[in-house]
Structure formats: structure tokens, C-alpha cells
Amino acid sequence: MSSSQNESGLLEVVAPKNCDDKEIIKHIMGLGTTAHDKQKNAKEAFRKKVSKMIDKYKEEFNLPFIIKLRLQTKTKKLNDCNVECHGIVFEGNLLIAAFLQYFPDELVEKIIRCTVYMMACEYEERTFELKSLTIGTLSFPDGKIESSEHFDLPEDAKYSISLEYSEIQKIKSDYELAVKQIVDGMKRKPIMSI
Numbered sequence: 001m002s003s004s005q006n007e008s009g010l011l012e013v014v015a016p017k018n019c020d021d022k023e024i025i026k027h028i029m030g031l032g033t034t035a036h037d038k039q040k041n042a043k044e045a046f047r048k049k050v051s052k053m054i055d056k057y058k059e060e061f062n063l064p065f066i067i068k069l070r071l072q073t074k075t076k077k078l079n080d081c082n083v084e085c086h087g088i089v090f091e092g093n094l095l096i097a098a099f100l101q102y103f104p105d106e107l108v109e110k111i112i113r114c115t116v117y118m119m120a121c122e123y124e125e126r127t128f129e130l131k132s133l134t135i136g137t138l139s140f141p142d143g144k145i146e147s148s149e150h151f152d153l154p155e156d157a158k159y160s161i162s163l164e165y166s167e168i169q170k171i172k173s174d175y176e177l178a179v180k181q182i183v184d185g186m187k188r189k190p191i192m193s194i
Contacts, residue, residue, distance in 0.1 A: 001013065001014065001015045001016070001019060001023070001024070001027050002014050003027065013027065015027070042101060043071065043098065043101060046071070046098075046100075046101035047069065047071060049105065049108075050069060050071075050096065050108065050112060051069055053108070053109055053112040053113075054067050054069060054094060054112060054116060057112060057113050057116035057117070058116060060113075060116075061116060061117065061119075061120040061161065061163075062159075062162070063092070063116070063119065063120060063123060064090070064159075065083075065089070065090040065091055065092055065123070066091055066092065067091075067092035067093070067094055067116070067119065068091070068092065068093050068094065069094050069095075069096075070093065070094070070095045070096075071095075071096060071097075071098040071101075072095050072096070072097055072098060073098045075095070075097050077095065077097065078096070078097050078100070078111065078179060078182065079094075079095065079096045079097070079111050079112075079114075079115045080094075080095040080115075081093060081094045081095065081115050081116075081118055081119045081122070082119075082122065083119055083122045083123045083126060085126060088133065090123060090126070092119050092123075094112075094115055094116070094119065096108075096111065096112070096115070100182070103181075103182055103185060106178075107178040107181055107182060108178075110174040110175055110177070110178035111175060111178055111179070111182075113171055113174070113175075114171050114172065114174070114175035117161075117168070117171050120159075120161050121161065123159055124158075124159050124160060124161055127158040127159040128158055130153050130158065131152065131153060132150060132151060132152050132153055133150075133151045133153055134148060134149070134150045134151075135148065135149050135151070136148035136149075
């Protein structure tokens, strides 16, 4: 049995066919903390790279809220996202599979761009559901309402995605192609997480 680790932190283990999972895990555990530290550092570098991609596309789509990134180790989803509303404050959550760190940046970027686009669509839908806004002042600690004002939200104040149809189609087709390449890549070289 042999193993090697590349710069991205991916540990490749070559084992005979008659080797069982317990023997492979014992071999990996015997590698010590150096391999683990290298993989941990590579994961953190990947997180920073993805955060920059998110910021880039957040700016492209003119999204006025924070997007939290979560790298998920054990997931059945390649990517996922949602937009939450807390009072009048919106917040985005973006999840991607951690194993994407072992794929080329171009593929990851296509996944991230489409995921941020999906968040923009959800944010647009949520802002169009808003009809009015009530602002109030409460006294503390009794919670008595001291004042309150009600405002109707004008349609032009609501968020709208400003991309051409052709660009939206390109985002979707780039995403589908990236997913296909990732699935094909995993069929050739499976990634096991421990």
C-alpha cells in the first residue's frame, strides 16, 4: 500500500484490490498529523478562494447582504443556498461540498456563480413579496410602543436582477457543464472522506 499527497491536500492511497477498508484507514491513520495539517491548510485556502468568488458575484448581482459560506464534508448536495429575512435584514447562506477543492478553479467558479445567481433570484422574489414596512419605537424593558410609522414600499425600491436573458442562459449552461465534468471526474477517481 502506498500514498501521496498533492498541493491541494488530496491524499491518494493506492491499495491492492484484496485490501479492506479497515486496512486502508489504518494506513491513513499511520501517516500522522503532517498529512492532516496539509489537508487542513489546503481546505482553509480553498475557503478563502471561494469567499473571494462569492464576493465577486455578490457584487455582479448587486446583492446588499452578507453571504455566509459553509463547506460541507458529508452531503448529498453539490451546492445549496437560501436567503433568510430577519426583520428588515436579509442574510444569505451558501453551502458547497468540501470535495470541490480537488477540482479546477474554473469549475468551482461556475458552480459559485450559479449559486449566487440562485440567491439573487430568491432575494428578488422575497423583495417583491414585501408590500409595506412598519417602523416603531419601543420602550425598554416594558416593551410599550412609543411610536410607529407605516410605509408602502414602491415597486422601484425592490430588488431586480439586471442581466440579459442570454447571460442567464450562459450561467445555467456553464453550471450544467461543470456539474457533468465533476460527476465524470468522480467516476474516474472517487474521493473518499474519513
